Structures are given as C-alpha cells and as structure tokens.
Amino acid sequence: MSATATLELDYTPQCVPPISNEPDPTAENYLNHSHTWLSWLLTVDHKRIGIMYLVAVTTFFVFGGLAAMLVRINLLTPTGAILELDQYNKAFTAHGTIMLFLFLIPVVPGVLGNFFVPIMIGAKDMAFPKLNLASFYVYAFGAVFFIVALLTGGLDTGWTFYPPYSSKYSHTNVLLAGTGVFILGFSSILTGLNIIATVHKMRCPGMSWGRMPLFVWAMYATSVIQVLATPVLAITVTMLAVERIFGVGIFDPTLQGDPILFQHMFWYYSHPAVYIMLLPGMGVINEVLTCFSRKNIFGYAAVAWSTIGIAVVGYLVWGHHMFLSGQGVYLGMLFSILTMLVAVPSAIKVFNWTATLYGGTLTFQAPMLYALGFIALFTIGGLTGIYLGVMGTDIHLHDTYFVIAHFHFTMVGGMMFGWQAGLHFWWPKMTGKMYSDFWSRLAAVTTLVGFSLTFLPQFVLGFSGMPRRYPYYPPEFQMFNILSTAGASIQGIGYLMPVFYLTASLFFGKNAGPNPWRATGLEWQTASPPPMHNFDELPHVTCGPYEYALPSSFQLVEASHNPDHPGGDHPHLVTAGDPHGRH
Amino acid sequence: MAATNSTHDGAAPIVAHHFNNILQQQSSVRFGMWLFLATEVLFFGGVFCAYTVYRRWFPLDFEAASTALNPMIAGINSFLLLTSSFTATLAIRAAYTGNQGRLKAMLAATIVLGVAFLGFKSFEYYQDFEEGLVPSAQVANPDPLHHHARGMDSQFAHNLQHVLEHKKYYKDGAHLEDVNLDRCRLFFVFYYGMTGLHVIHMIVGIGLFIWQYILASRGFFVPKERFVYVEVLALYWHFVELVWIFLLPLLYMTGHHSFSDL
Amino acid sequence: MLFAELEMPLLPPTASEFANDYDWLFWYITAVITVAGLGVYAALAWFSWKYMKRPGAKPIRLLGSHKLELIWSVIPLLFFLSFYAWGIPIFNATTKVPEGAPEIFVVGKQWMWKIQHPNGVREINELHLPVNKAVKITGGSEDVIHDFGVPAFRSKFDVVPGRWISTWYQPNKVGEYHIFCDQYCGQGHSQMVGKVYVMEQADYDQWLDGVKKTGSDNRIADGSPAWQGRQLFLKLQCITCHNNVYDADRTNSNTSNRAPNLEGLYMSKVPMSGGSYITADENYIRESIRNPEAKVHDGWKPIMPAFPQGQVSEFELYNLVAYIKSLQPGDLPRRTDQFPAPVGAPVKATEGGNSK
Amino acid sequence: MHAEQKPIVFEHEHAPPNSVGVTTLIFVIMLGLTCMALLVGFSDLGPMKIYANLGVACVQALVVSMFSMELKNQDKLTWLTAAASIFWTAILFLFTMTDYITRGYAAH
Ligand code: HEA
Ligand code: HEA
Numbered sequence A: 001m002s003a004t005a006t007l008e009l010d011y012t013p014q015c016v017p018p019i020s021n022e023p024d025p026t027a028e029n030y031l032n033h034s035h036t037w038l039s040w041l042l043t044v045d046h047k048r049i050g051i052m053y054l055v056a057v058t059t060f061f062v063f064g065g066l067a068a069m070l071v072r073i074n075l076l077t078p079t080g081a082i083l084e085l086d087q088y089n090k091a092f093t094a095h096g097t098i099m100l101f102l103f104l105i106p107v108v109p110g111v112l113g114n115f116f117v118p119i120m121i122g123a124k125d126m127a128f129p130k131l132n133l134a135s136f137y138v139y140a141f142g143a144v145f146f147i148v149a150l151l152t153g154g155l156d157t158g159w160t161f162y163p164p165y166s167s168k169y170s171h172t173n174v175l176l177a178g179t180g181v182f183i184l185g186f187s188s189i190l191t192g193l194n195i196i197a198t199v200h201k202m203r204c205p206g207m208s209w210g211r212m213p214l215f216v217w218a219m220y221a222t223s224v225i226q227v228l229a230t231p232v233l234a235i236t237v238t239m240l241a242v243e244r245i246f247g248v249g250i251f252d253p254t255l256q257g258d259p260i261l262f263q264h265m266f267w268y269y270s271h272p273a274v275y276i277m278l279l280p281g282m283g284v285i286n287e288v289l290t291c292f293s294r295k296n297i298f299g300y301a302a303v304a305w306s307t308i309g310i311a312v313v314g315y316l317v318w319g320h321h322m323f324l325s326g327q328g329v330y331l332g333m334l335f336s337i338l339t340m341l342v343a344v345p346s347a348i349k350v351f352n353w354t355a356t357l358y359g360g361t362l363t364f365q366a367p368m369l370y371a372l373g374f375i376a377l378f379t380i381g382g383l384t385g386i387y388l389g390v391m392g393t394d395i396h397l398h399d400t401y402f403v404i405a406h407f408h409f410t411m412v413g414g415m416m417f418g419w420q421a422g423l424h425f426w427w428p429k430m431t432g433k434m435y436s437d438f439w440s441r442l443a444a445v446t447t448l449v450g451f452s453l454t455f456l457p458q459f460v461l462g463f464s465g466m467p468r469r470y471p472y473y474p475p476e477f478q479m480f481n482i483l484s485t486a487g488a489s490i491q492g493i494g495y496l497m498p499v500f501y502l503t504a505s506l507f508f509g510k511n512a513g514p515n516p517w518r519a520t521g522l523e524w525q526t527a528s529p530p531p532m533h534n535f536d537e538l539p540h541v542t543c544g545p546y547e548y549a550l551p552s553s554f555q556l557v558e559a560s561h562n563p564d565h566p567g568g569d570h571p572h573l574v575t576a577g578d579p580h581g582r583h
Numbered sequence B: 001m002a003a004t005n006s007t008h009d010g011a012a013p014i015v016a017h018h019f020n021n022i023l024q025q026q027s028s029v030r031f032g033m034w035l036f037l038a039t040e041v042l043f044f045g046g047v048f049c050a051y052t053v054y055r056r057w058f059p060l061d062f063e064a065a066s067t068a069l070n071p072m073i074a075g076i077n078s079f080l081l082l083t084s085s086f087t088a089t090l091a092i093r094a095a096y097t098g099n100q101g102r103l104k105a106m107l108a109a110t111i112v113l114g115v116a117f118l119g120f121k122s123f124e125y126y127q128d129f130e131e132g133l134v135p136s137a138q139v140a141n142p143d144p145l146h147h148h149a150r151g152m153d154s155q156f157a158h159n160l161q162h163v164l165e166h167k168k169y170y171k172d173g174a175h176l177e178d179v180n181l182d183r184c185r186l187f188f189v190f191y192y193g194m195t196g197l198h199v200i201h202m203i204v205g206i207g208l209f210i211w212q213y214i215l216a217s218r219g220f221f222v223p224k225e226r227f228v229y230v231e232v233l234a235l236y237w238h239f240v241e242l243v244w245i246f247l248l249p250l251l252y253m254t255g256h257h258s259f260s261d262l
Numbered sequence C: 001m002l003f004a005e006l007e008m009p010l011l012p013p014t015a016s017e018f019a020n021d022y023d024w025l026f027w028y029i030t031a032v033i034t035v036a037g038l039g040v041y042a043a044l045a046w047f048s049w050k051y052m053k054r055p056g057a058k059p060i061r062l063l064g065s066h067k068l069e070l071i072w073s074v075i076p077l078l079f080f081l082s083f084y085a086w087g088i089p090i091f092n093a094t095t096k097v098p099e100g101a102p103e104i105f106v107v108g109k110q111w112m113w114k115i116q117h118p119n120g121v122r123e124i125n126e127l128h129l130p131v132n133k134a135v136k137i138t139g140g141s142e143d144v145i146h147d148f149g150v151p152a153f154r155s156k157f158d159v160v161p162g163r164w165i166s167t168w169y170q171p172n173k174v175g176e177y178h179i180f181c182d183q184y185c186g187q188g189h190s191q192m193v194g195k196v197y198v199m200e201q202a203d204y205d206q207w208l209d210g211v212k213k214t215g216s217d218n219r220i221a222d223g224s225p226a227w228q229g230r231q232l233f234l235k236l237q238c239i240t241c242h243n244n245v246y247d248a249d250r251t252n253s254n255t256s257n258r259a260p261n262l263e264g265l266y267m268s269k270v271p272m273s274g275g276s277y278i279t280a281d282e283n284y285i286r287e288s289i290r291n292p293e294a295k296v297h298d299g300w301k302p303i304m305p306a307f308p309q310g311q312v313s314e315f316e317l318y319n320l321v322a323y324i325k326s327l328q329p330g331d332l333p334r335r336t337d338q339f340p341a342p343v344g345a346p347v348k349a350t351e352g353g354n355s356k
Numbered sequence D: 001m002h003a004e005q006k007p008i009v010f011e012h013e014h015a016p017p018n019s020v021g022v023t024t025l026i027f028v029i030m031l032g033l034t035c036m037a038l039l040v041g042f043s044d045l046g047p048m049k050i051y052a053n054l055g056v057a058c059v060q061a062l063v064v065s066m067f068s069m070e071l072k073n074q075d076k077l078t079w080l081t082a083a084a085s086i087f088w089t090a091i092l093f094l095f096t097m098t099d100y101i102t103r104g105y106a107a108h
C-alpha cells in the first residue's frame, strides 16, 4: 500500500498561507469580456448559461413560494381563511408544479451543474455547448406554457395529474400545462444528455473516475435518471393529452381504459425524479463538508457507488406510491421490499458524512451550516419515507400531511438546503465577490428554525389523519396548522435574506480571490470569476479531489512552471498511497 | 494539437474550441447520438408498454380492428424504409471516403425514399379517413335496452363492420359480434398515435437529411473528418426504421390477413 | 375566539383491533428510527463541538473504513427488513375479510359518500356500525378516483371507477370518527367527509328501526341488496334471456335458449371463449353486466346489451350482483312468472322475447 | 506523462464505417427478413402469430442495431448505453405487466 502519487494540483492545504486576495482587476473573465444583451442571450458559454438559469429558477422559486404562502395562510382557519375551494386547489397545484418542474428539477443541474461540472473535470465547456443553450431556451419555452396555463384559469389537478379527473373532469388548463411539462421534460433530457457526454468525454488528463469530485458523480447519476426516465413522462402526458382532446379512453375505465396504468407510467418517472431532486444536493454536501472540515470524504468509493445505487434501484420502487390504488398486492410487496433496499445507499451517505466530520478542523461558515442542516433534515425526511415504504404503515399515512411533511423534509430540508449550501459555497467563484458572513449565517439558522417549525407539526397532523389537498379541515387540527403557518413565514424570511445580501455583495462585497475557502477542487485553481475558457492551460490532475489533510511535510514547493509539458517538473509528494487506489 | 484545423472553404474550424482533438470530438458526437437514441427507446417504450397492456387484455378486439388496416401499404413502406436505411449507410461510407458526388446522391436517395414512405402513409391515412375508421368519442347509443349497447350503430362501428365485411373477416370464423367497439377504438387510438409519432420522427429525419444535403453541396463534408455527422444522422434514421420494424407486427400484422385479400 | 376550540389530541383515536396492531408497528418503527436519528444527531453535535477549529489543530487524513461502512449498511438494512416483514401481515390483514362479515357498499361520487347497508338501508356521508362486529366494506366510484379513509380504524383504500375494491373493519370502541376522502378528486375534495358512528348493539338496533320505517314490511330481508337486485333483475328484463326455458337444441339442460342460467354462478369456474377459465367473482359478474363483451362465456353469443352507468347506477349494479350471487339452483324466477312491467321501459325492450 | 495518469484516450481510431459490400449484404439480409415478416403476417397461425411476428421483428432489430448501426464496432460505453435503454424499458414492461397479471389475486 505505498504507491507513489504526485500531487500537482495547485491547491492550498492548511499549512500554506492563502493565495493573494487581490486578483488582477483588469483580467478578462466570463462576465466582463462582453456586455451586450445579445452576448448573454446567445452565449454558448456554460457559465453564462448557468447564470441565466440562476435568474430564471430564482424567479420561479419566489412564485412557488408565494403560492405556498397562499396555501399556508388559507390553512390558518378550518374553513379556509382567504381562498375559495377551487382557488385553493389551484394554489397548491401551482405551488407543486412550479416548485418541481420549474424550480427543483432544473435548479442544481441547470445552475451549479452547468457552471461547475466542466470546470471541475477540467474541461473548457460542455460537450455540446449549443445544445446547452438550446436546452435553456426549451426550458424557457416550456415555462411560458406553464405561466400562461397558471395565469389564464390555472390548473387544479395537483402535480400528479391523475386521470380520470385530469382527463375528463377538470375544467382547468390541463392541456397547456401538460404541453409545458412535455417541453420542460425535453429541456431536462437535453441537460442530462449533455452532462453525461461531458463527464465521459471531456475529462482532463488524469481526471480518472476515482478522482472525480463527488459532485460530478452526483450530477452524472442525476443525468442518467433524467435521460432514461423523463421520456416516459413525456409520452405519458402525451397520452393524457390525446385522451383529453379526443375523448378516447386510454385511461378511462368507462371506455375500457385503466386509470392505474397512468399511475404506473407517471411514477415510473416521478419516483426516480425525486432522486433527480435529491442527488445533486447530496453532491454539493460532499464538497462543502470536506472543505469546511478540512478532511477527505470518509469512504469515497462508498459515497460514489451509493450515488449510482440510488439512481439504479430508484427505478424499481415506483409502486410504493400506489399501495392503495388497487395495484396487485404481490406487486405491492415487491415494491415495498425494494423500497427498503433503496434506503440503504442513503443511509450509507448519512453515516459517511457524519464520519467525515470526525477528526477534522471544523469551521461554520454559511455553506457548512446549510450542509449540516441538510444532513439533519434529510435524515428525518428519509426516515419518515420508511414509514411510507412499509406497506402496512402506508395504509394510514398515505395522502395525509405525513406525506407532505416527508417530502418537504427531503426536498426542502434536503435539496433546498443543498442548493443553498452550494450557492453560498460557489457564489464567490461565480461572481468573484464575498457576501456578508454574519447575514449569511443568520439566514441559514433562520431557515432551519422556520423550516422545522413549518413541517414538524405536519407529521403530527398526518398521523392524526389530516388528508392533504384539504382547504377545509376539522377544527381540532387548527393549532398545528397555525404553528406550521408561523414557521412558513419565518422560513420565508430566511429565503428572503440571501436575496438581499447576495445582491449587495455584487456591489459592495470584498473581492473573494480565487480560493476564499482554500478548497482543493479544480474550480478553485482558476481565477474568480473564471476566465472565458475556464483554464489558461489544460489542467492535469494527479490526486483525488479532497486532499485537505495532508501532513505538513507535504508542503507544496514552488513549482517551476512549464506550460508545454504540464505533467512535467512538478513537485513529487510521497503519500500513504493513492488516496483512492484506482484510475 | 491533433488533426488539421482548417477547412476546405476556410469557414468554421473542424475541431470546436472546447475539444482537444478530432477524435474526442467525433466520439462525443457519436456518443451524444447514442444517448439520445436511448431516450427515444424509453419514449417509444412508454407507448409500447401501454399498447402491450391492452393488447394482452383485449386480443380479439385488437385483432379485429387490425384486420381493418391496409397491410399492403405497410408492406410497401417497409421496403421503402429499408432501402432508405441502405442508402443512408452508403452515404456514411461516401462521406468517409470523401466521395462528394456519391454522398449527395445517397442523401438525395434517402430523402426521396423517405418522402415516398410519407406519401404512401398519407394515402393510407386518407383511406382510413375515407373508410371512416376514425375513433370518435361519441357513444351514439345511450339506451342499451333499445339498441345493441356495444354502440354498433355508431358511425365508427358501421364503418368498421363494413370494412371487415369487405375483407371477409367473417370467413375466418371470427364474429364481429365478439368485438367490443370501445376496444377497437382503443386500438385505433394506438394506431394513429404510434404511427403518428413515427411519422413525426420521419419528418424530422428527412428535414435533417435535406439540411445535410445542402451542407454537402456547400462542401461542408469535404474535410473527411466530418463524416461523423452523416453517421449520427444515419444512426437516427436506423432507429426510426427500428421503430417501424416493431410497428409492423404490432399494428398491421396482428390482424387476420391473407394473400388472397391482396 | 380562534383558539377557543384548540383542543388538539396529539394522537388519533384508535377504534378497532386493527388500529392497535397498526400502532404497534408504527411505534416500533418510530422507536428504531428515533434511536438511529438521535444517534446521527448526537454524532453530528459531538463532532461539531469536539473538532471545531482550535488554534494549532490539524485534521487527520482518514480515508474511510469498509468495515464500518459494511456495519452501517447492514444494520439499517436488517431493521428496514424487519419493518417490511412486520408490515406485510398488517397490510394483508386488511384484504383478508373474515368469513360471513356483512358487506357494506360505499359509492364515491363527486363529492359525497353514498353508503348502503346489507339490509338495504342507505345513508349519505354517515356510516352507522355496531361495535365489535366485523364488517366488509366494498367501494366503487361513479366518476373519478376517491379514497375511503377512516383514520380511527387506520383504514384507507382507493375507490376506483370501473371496479370494486374491498377491505374490512371491526370497530371496538363506541364513538364518532372521521371519514375522509383521501384521494384528490376536485373542487369539493375536502368536503367529501363524513362520520362513522360506532354504537352499542342495542343503540344500533334502535337506529336501524328508526330508519327502516320506510321499508315495505318488517322482514329483515326486505330491502336487502339481493332483494332489491331481484326487483331490478325483473325490471331490467334480464329474465327475458336469463331464464329457465330450456332449449331443445341444447344438450345442457340447465340453461335457457338465449343466455346462461345464472344459478350457482358465483365463484364457479366459467369457460371463456378463447379457451381459458375464469372464476366468477364479484368483479367478473360486475363486468359481465357493465361490459358483457369483456369476457364472453364460451358457447354463447355475445348478444347481451351492456348496462352503462346511466342505466344501472353503481348501487343498482351492486344489488344485481348481490342477487346473482345469492342464486342457487332453482332460484331463478320462471320466465312466465308475473313480473312488474318495467317502469318507463320502451316496448321494444322485449324485442325478440316472448312478444314474438 | 506518467504512466498512471493516462487521460481518457482519444488516440485510437474508431472502426471505419461499413464498406459498400457489407452494407449491401446487410441490405439483402434485411430484404429477406422483411419478406419473412410479411409472410408470417399474412398467414394464419392463430394465437401464435403475434409471437412469430415479434420473433422475426427481433431478429430484424438485432441485425439493424448490430450491423447497420454498427453496435458491434462500438466501444463498451455505447454498448452500455444501448443495454441501459433496453434494460430500463424492460423494467417498465416487467413491473407494469406484473400488475396486470397478478392484480386478481389477493394475498392470504
Ligand atoms: C427529494 C425527494 C424525495 C426523496 C429523496 C424521497 C425519499 C424516499 N421516499 Fe419519498 N416522496 C417524495 C419525495 C422524496 N422521497 C415526494 C415528492 C412524495 C409525494 C409525491 C406525491 O404523492 O405528491 C413522496 C412520497 C413517498 C411515498 C408515497 C407515500 C404515499 O403517497 O403514500 C413513499 C412510500 O414508500 C416514499 C418513500 C420514500 C423512501 C423510502 C425514500 C428513501 O429514499 C429515503 C432514504 C433515506 C433514509 C432512510 C435516511 C437515512 C438513513 C439513516 C440515517 C439510517 C437510519 C438507520 C436505521 C433506521 C437503523 N416517499
Ligand atoms: C421544491 C419543492 C417544494 C418547496 C421548496 C416547497 C416549499 C414549501 N411548501 Fe410545498 N409542496 C411541494 C413542493 C415544495 N414545497 C409539492 C410537490 C407539493 C404537493 C403539491 C400537490 O399536492 O400537488 C407541496 C404541497 C405543499 C402543501 C400541501 C398543500 C395541500 O396538500 O393542501 C403545503 C402546506 O403547507 C406546502 C407548504 C410549503 C411551504 C410553507 C414551503 C416553504 O418552504 C416555502 C417558503 C418560500 C417562500 C415563502 C417564498 C420565498 C420568500 C419570499 C418571496 C419572501 C416573502 C415571503 C414571506 C416573508 C412570507 N406545500
């Protein structure tokens, strides 16, 4: 076990003083090399496309959040505080669909994935830059359909679109929204395709699979799901649309169709999709945790393979949404036991993250606080998923607030916190500016407190039997609903704060310098903001991604730079072994 | 870096800025297309799955409804598509060997054959419309005591019956009475839906071939390295053929046909 | 004001044996995951405190441990599997209806619950049950998918148009409990709620007497689904085909000239045209009436008209099926029996029948 | 460059596209298979017909994917992609059909 590995990354371990915080203000980067509107709208630079996604998804998050506030305020009283019944139905549908299709699915792949996957693997761009731009516009186009649908009469089917309600009974804009889903699906497919091709074909010399940052692994697994699951959603909503337009009976029992078939095909996509909504967040956590505890990830291989495991096994469990739908009981049992299996990789991740803290040197800046929040909240979200995956316990909990609480803990407590962690972690890299330490920490804590207050009471509500999608409810449930609404308001403030201090940082923030967190990833070895083609020269990787804790004898020696032969005369370091023992 | 980075006409470089060499670029393009085809498999897989569910539930009805289709045209179309796949493959070879004349001829042949397919297909649709084999939503008969409730008096049913009589469906010992109208209608939904999706894919493909033909005329393919773009388009075209290979047995050949009908 | 009524019990009432069994599993899972979760939290907190950056601290270079990873994937897996193993019998208990439990039929319709008791008494959004008696609940829907949920019984099942699904309960505590529609079904979804009243047997009998006054006479069977089904069977002219007039051409003596005699049909094996066999359970009989062509009895022409919802409501369908289920050899009325003229039935209805 | 630092190798040439001769051979085989498909389609095999039909189609699909699409010359990654698409479609079919086959049975 004593192979020789060379350490060539120009990263700065603990023992080395941080690189100058004063970058050359005249240096050209992806932000300032051109300023026209067109240079943004027609850009094929993955970084600019990432920024465009950032603007778009943030806007939709605000809309989705406002719809959530309508829902929450309405639930203050047992007979609906502000909305009519159908308005409420439109409100929660708008909330669910915007949050999922327009926000959570594109958020990390679109923004952080686009921006950082090529940089982290040492590429100059995505494999298909034009396709990348196209998928942004496809997204925008789909979003237009959605917005039109929601503004002209709304949609009241819930995000699940179950027929025959959606095909025959709803009088709202199912078709428009369905078209939107179809188009957004294609955007998602194209993004995924691009990332997979990039990861396979564009890695720089030395960037073997075993040296890839775990964020890239996560994005890779996510993309596999996007590419292989989303087409089924597309064809399913197409069939739904055909049924609705022509009145034929693909899913209509009175015309010989079977409504359960829709559920199968919908969940074939939508269960894997919940992992589209989670894995990227998990990926971010690996980067943040290692950096702020100055440690290697505990068990790189286990974390990487559990990512792939979740992506694959995640396809085999969709029927756990259908235990009570009338699907075959034996099939239900099969889905139930597979659900137990899919929880194991998540368990591995949680434990490995926890173990990563062990023996580190921890600091608690905002990204770290969000990351710890992720672990804490996702653990609750995931473990309550187990109740739902056990056939016996799902009987009572199905379609109650217990499910609502479960998935907000995974999606908001998980992915949303992961997204915030990633945004705060990479903000200095993306913009070159550092935000307020105090306000960002305060925001993280506020969000955490508000979040817990919002969704913990919902577990109690759910176990007591309060069904979801209910604007009216029995009065004895009121107290917990009030608590929940109070929490949502605090949470709203928690989300509002970053909007201010991050914007402020653009104008008043200190220059962040290339590597404010003294992190090891390739993205930190280039300027902030990165230059047009990411690197001035082709990087050459010689060790794993998280070498934070090398003993002090590993001090980097000033390297004589030889641009013609990048692998050349860099300092050789003897380590205990190639960290991950493979290439 | 690797490979020549100048083109015949001095326009865009052969190797895009973000690739290191031509081989990386070619293999990325090729892989991109294979990935896209994988999504297409799942896309069609969804509707094939729904078809399979109902085919298994209602075999008799699907067979009867399928009998009403025109297998002749489908057969001709099979050969047309097969031949167009052949010419598409020859086009790759021509681009690879740098034979510009042959390349253009083969692209043109593929386009012509594809359009011919669409021509026959439209004729078939036209025939179906003429025969009135259009699944309609209306249940013409709300009163089951009064009439035969399977709605055999609806236009669609009459038409179906008429076509089947014409095709001597009865002589196989099958009875139209065994057949449920709603299920035949379901079959026709799948028929139009699946062939429709296939036709859309054909139209896209033909459009791309036309585009490549224009590129070829402008000398875009003179640097032989660019044969890979012809290759991936041909890949797509083969996939379209693959879909047809399964549509033929599932939609057309599921019914009762015999050579004497032809 | 607002807070006046805020009397929120932390836990839902338990009003059946099954609810208790269910809760055991629920609390078992809760116990395990609480311990596991607190373990994770404790480790997070402890490490955060212990390894917080202090002057001179150096992180260790620790790459992982397959042994530990194995431990913390196998142990959770074992617990998960134990949840699963316990969950299966709990779920299956809900499908295993005790012998002889009387059947209550529930129809979901936007946005109410229509309920029919075995003796024909009907209620809307209310369900009265005697305590300590098992009842079977069968649900159907007239429009979209609903879900009949009673939290106090920890019971819930989707009510799907086009088929019937059953479960059962045995209430063991007198009281009033919620019925919720748990599957989103449109505007009035949250108003598709009701109450279960679990009563002492005596109270229940009294209640029954009260609502039965409308019955034609005092025989308990009167108004039973089968009884109502018989009326319908005659009214809808099923008897014109399903009767006991034997056809000389047919060797099978137990059959009429036009359609299978339905006596003893329930749970028998029926040969299908095409060669397979099918067990004639409720859903088969149901389908044979709604969509006779769906599965055709071998040897018969599929001439039977379908009876769609406009013709035979979900309740009536249930009652017809109940009647057919009750038919034993010799039970069918004779075709020549007097039967009430069908109300509003067109004259042509008997076309091809005895009028010929 | 260090031996163990091999980047992803893009030095090896991809196999050249099918020659005219091979292409023609494939075409002839496919012509034959299509004739066979029609033959089966026009004959009366009863309930077996659908299987015969699909059998021929699968052979055709194999020829197209292996030889026309040159899967046989592609690297492992492409094989993996193709296999993944088939595998995931199979999952969709398998579980969905399982429902339709077992739905009638209640567990006891
Ligand atoms: C990011 C999104 C996300 C994620 C990651 C998950 C993760 C999981 N989900 Fe969730 N789920 C949703 C989003 C998500 N879900 C949504 C949106 C719905 C509702 C859809 C709708 O109807 O609208 C839903 C609904 C839903 C249902 C259907 C409920 C119903 O309608 O009746 C079920 C049932 O099985 C389920 C199960 C699970 C399971 C088992 C996991 C597992 O992957 C979780 C695994 C994680 C852990 C288990 C935690 C870590 C483990 C440990 C710390 C080990 C502990 C050790 C011991 C116990 C010893 N989910
Ligand atoms: C990404 C996914 C996502 C996210 C982030 C959220 C976020 C939130 N959700 Fe969401 N929710 C879903 C996905 C999500 N939800 C889905 C899929 C459903 C199911 C829909 C269905 O049934 O079809 C659902 C359903 C759902 C319900 C159940 C409705 C019902 O069934 O009747 C409720 C009820 O409390 C709820 C509440 C909230 C709240 C309070 C937040 C908060 O976290 C939101 C906080 C955000 C803001 C408040 C906006 C940003 C802040 C500002 C603009 C500042 C100004 C505002 C204030 C100061 C208040 N959600």
Ligand code: CUA
Pocket (backbone or CB within 6 Å): C108, C110, C111, C145, C146, C147, C181, C182, C183, C184, C185, C186, C188, C189, C190, C192
């Ligand atoms: Cu009925 Cu919800």
Ligand SMILES: [Cu+2]
Pocket (backbone or CB within 6 Å): A270, A271, A274, A317, A318, A320, A321
């Ligand atoms: Cu799920």
